[in-house]
Amino acid sequence: MMALAGLLVLEWGLYITCFVCGIVTAASVTIVQGNFGGRCMLYGAVSYNATSKLIGVQSSTSSSLCYFVSAISIMVAVVCFSLSVYWVYTFCSEGELKRENVWMNVIIAVSGVFLFFLLVTGCMLKIGRDTLCSSVTKNVPNTTSCEKAQSEKWASPLDGERFYSSLHKAETAVWINFFFWLIIGVLVIIQRRLGSGSKLIGAAPTGSLFGETGVTPEETEPFFNRPGRPQ
Numbered sequence: 001m002m003a004l005a006g007l008l009v010l011e012w013g014l015y016i017t018c019f020v021c022g023i024v025t026a027a028s029v030t031i032v033q034g035n036f037g038g039r040c041m042l043y044g045a046v047s048y049n050a051t052s053k054l055i056g057v058q059s060s061t062s063s064s065l066c067y068f069v070s071a072i073s074i075m076v077a078v079v080c081f082s083l084s085v086y087w088v089y090t091f092c093s094e095g096e097l098k099r100e101n102v103w104m105n106v107i108i109a110v111s112g113v114f115l116f117f118l119l120v121t122g123c124m125l126k127i128g129r130d131t132l133c134s135s136v137t138k139n140v141p142n143t144t145s146c147e148k149a150q151s152e153k154w155a156s157p158l159d160g161e162r163f164y165s166s167l168h169k170a171e172t173a174v175w176i177n178f179f180f181w182l183i184i185g186v187l188v189i190i191q192r193r194l195g196s197g198s199k200l201i202g203a204a205p206t207g208s209l210f211g212e213t214g215v216t217p218e219e220t221e222p223f224f225n226r227p228g229r230p231q
Contacts, residue, residue: 019084036057048140
């Protein structure tokens with residue numbers, strides 16, 4: 001039972017971390033999109049004006065691509081936040097946490113769905129960012145990396161000061177989210193095998209000392225004036 005309680009606490013901590021990662025990804029992608037005037041720069045390309053020495057946007061992808069990445073991250077964050085709040089509320093109000101097999105199956109199914117979409121999102125961020133960086137190093141003179149391009153001047157109203165750092169942060173958060181949801185799925189499977197449908201964490205029974213159980217009826221009888229036993 002202590003093993004189940006430890007696994008449950010670990011799972012709860014992973015939900016909190018996945019919530020934070022989802023918010024970081026959505027916020028980072030949204031900030032980059034806003035700095036480029038609402039354009040989605042994943043798989044995009046830049047141009048360079050040699051006269052004014054300014055970097056501009058040559059092409060961009062549909063805004064729905066960035067919206068998709070943000071939507072997946074927000075959906076994962078909302079689910080993780082909801083599960084965390086529900087567990088805390090249930091434990092505080094009822095003094096115990098129970099989870100039947102059907103809910104474990106639901107979590108395993110949700111984990112599989114999230115793993116798929118997080119894998120797709122992570123690949124989109126990775127390939128899209130690399131495509132953009134390849135355009136930067138190719139079209140901007142004396143620029144060998146995206147990090148260096150962040151310090152270059154961009155055509156107004158573009159703001160490329162932290163575009164690479166933000167996209168890299170978003171991608172890192174997605175892969176952390178993916179890895180942690182993989183662990184969550186494994187933890188739930190282990191919990192099913194250790195004790196499916198059992199009470200995982202609960203308060204000590206009323207009248208017990210330090211949570212001790214197994215009190216026999218004879219121990220509850222008065223020491224004196226016990227009723228005589230039939231001969």
